[in-house]
Amino acid sequence: MTWPDQRAPPQGRLSVKRTLSTPRRPWEKRMPRIRVEVDGATYEDDVEPRLLLVHYLRERLGKVGTPVGCDTSNCGACTVLLDGESVKSCSVLAVQADGADVTTVEGLGVGGTTHPMQRAFHEEHALQCGYCTPGMIMASLDLLRENPDPSDDEVREGLEGNLCRCTGYQNIVKAVRRAAKDMREPAEREVTP
Amino acid sequence: MIPAAFDYARPRSVDEAVRALADAGEDAKVLAGGQSLMPLLRLRLAIPDALIDLGRIAALREIRDDGDAVVIGSMATHHQVIRDPLVRAHLPLIARTTETVADPAVRHRGTFGGSLAHADPAGDLPAVALALDAVLLVRSPRGEREIPAAEFFVDWMTSALEPDELLVGVRVPKLGPGWGVHYEKFHRTAQAWAIVGVACAVRRDGDSVAEARVALTNMGPAPVRAGAVEDAVRGRPISDDSFRSAGGHAADGTEPPSDLHGSSEYRSHLATVLTARALAAAAAA
The missing domain is CATH 3.30.43.10 (Uridine Diphospho-n-acetylenolpyruvylglucosamine Reductase, domain 2)
Known part of the structure; x- marks a missing residue:
């Protein structure tokens, strides 16, 4: 979206802020209860409707492996899987995730092991500062779900919604292709402790 | 925030x-x-x-065959639309344009109807709806109403929907045989909004253009149909010369915005070039 200089941005009614005291709609509930499965554990919480999924994960559940990046749904750092599909968790309300299954980067390694995608990012030097990495990894897993053997170009297209300002992407592409191979042919690879 | x-x-x-x-x-x-x-x-x-x-209303996600049209539920996600066999078979312009919208994570959540109701002049799908003569299906306490795309996009991020009206679906006429389609989008980075976009459908008759439909993204406060281009190319031979000369009319009567992505003059020039390309690509498709 672009903001033409000569026009004011769209606004709700800015002047009148209703007090929070009086319910006036039959369906009004200020703190709906949600039930979410996150990285294999089930959580039930009362949340404000305006709470973003990323803030719920970080501040309520302590899942700080998912960072907030741009906060405007451009950068993809906060990408998680919602019922198996990649989403930018800064652009989803926690109430929208009610009843859903969420996987964050913290849910990938089981019992101290690393996921093949995490290993490939490590081994191919696919990160420098690491801020974009959780989102890159989750978006890459989503890509491989639909396309288990992507070309370089397909990896670049699949990760178009994830920005990295360090690596220039070359090693990220290498890592995703390496992980794809490892995940297709797990038997060929020795299991690392 | x-x-x-x-x-x-x-x-x-x-x-x-x-x-x-x-x-x-x-x-x-x-x-x-x-x-x-x-x-x-x-x-x-x-x-x-x-x-x-609207996230829990399964009925709004349905895409169904409606004889000579396809009805796309307003909550069908971009991801779903791109893969839908009906859309791919009968409305390839929608499938291909939607592939260019944002990025995979956004396409998992974003919806066809939401993109239209939002009426962002930089959004790609409003111009496509306009080019395809889509009809927007609306419900309110007063009943049902149908709004042609040509009357739906009123102004900058403003649609013809009343505050109590809900967009429930979009009926898009199928393009018959002989049509080629293309969406030409100019943007600086992969996931960015179009600086200008051109939605185009061309019906061939032998070596000439029988009929063309052209609509423009981000060339004004709302998407616009490039009627002057459609008139100029009708009946012309399929050639780069015809498309360049017809494309020259793309900015006629438009009021493109100036912003940090480009001046109004730049957009006008871009529209002529992209329209010529879109016509050529659609005619070759």
Whole structure:
């Protein structure tokens, strides 16, 4: 979206802020209860409707492996899987995730092991500062779900919604292709402790 | 950044949603996929006092055959639309354009109907709806209403929807045999909004153009149909010369915005070049 200089941005009614005291709609509930499965554990919480999924994960559940990046749904750092599909968790309300299954980067390694995608990012030097990495990894897993053997170009297209300002992407592409191979042919690879 | 507080309703049916929207009054917003609304809420450019979340109304996600048209439920996600066999077979312009919208994570959540109701002049799908003569299907407490795309996009981020009206689906006439389609989009980075976009469908008759439909993205406060281009190319031989000369009319009567992505003059020039390319690509498709 672009903001033409000569026009004011769209606004709700800015002047009148209703007090929070009086319910006036039959369906009004200020703190709906949600039930979410996150990285294999089930959580039930009362949340404000305006709470973003990323803030719920970080501040309520302590899942700080998912960072907030741009906060405007451009950068993809906060990408998680919602019922198996990649989403930018800064652009989803926690109430929208009610009843859903969420996987964050913290849910990938089981019992101290690393996921093949995490290993490939490590081994191919696919990160420098690491801020974009959780989102890159989750978006890459989503890509491989639909396309288990992507070309370089397909990896670049699949990760178009994830920005990295360090690596220039070359090693990220290498890592995703390496992980794809490892995940297709797990038997060929020795299991690392 | 945290949105201002709002009430939240999650209706289970279209009837419930229509009732909730009517209850909520004119400061409510409908939440579809949220991929445009959520940034506006976080930046507090929008401060609605209630959100009606359509996410649990399965009926609104259906895409069905309707004889000579396809009806796309307003909550069908971009991801779903791209892969839908009916859309791919009969409305390839929608499938291909949707592939260029944002990025995979956004396409998992963002919806066809949401993109139209949001009426962002930089959005790709409004121009496509306009080029394909889509009809928007609307429900309110007063009943049902059909709005042709040509009357739906009123102004900058403003549609013809009344505050209590809900977009439930979009009926798009199938393109018959002989049509080629193309969406030409100019943007600086992969996931960016179009600086200018051209939605184009061309019906060939031997070596000439029998009929063309052209609509432009981001060439004004709302998407516009390039009638002058359609007239100029009708009956002309399929050649780069015809397309260049017809494309020269693309900016006729438009008022493209100036912003940090480009001046109004730049957009006008871009429209002529992209329209010629879009016509050629559609004719060759």
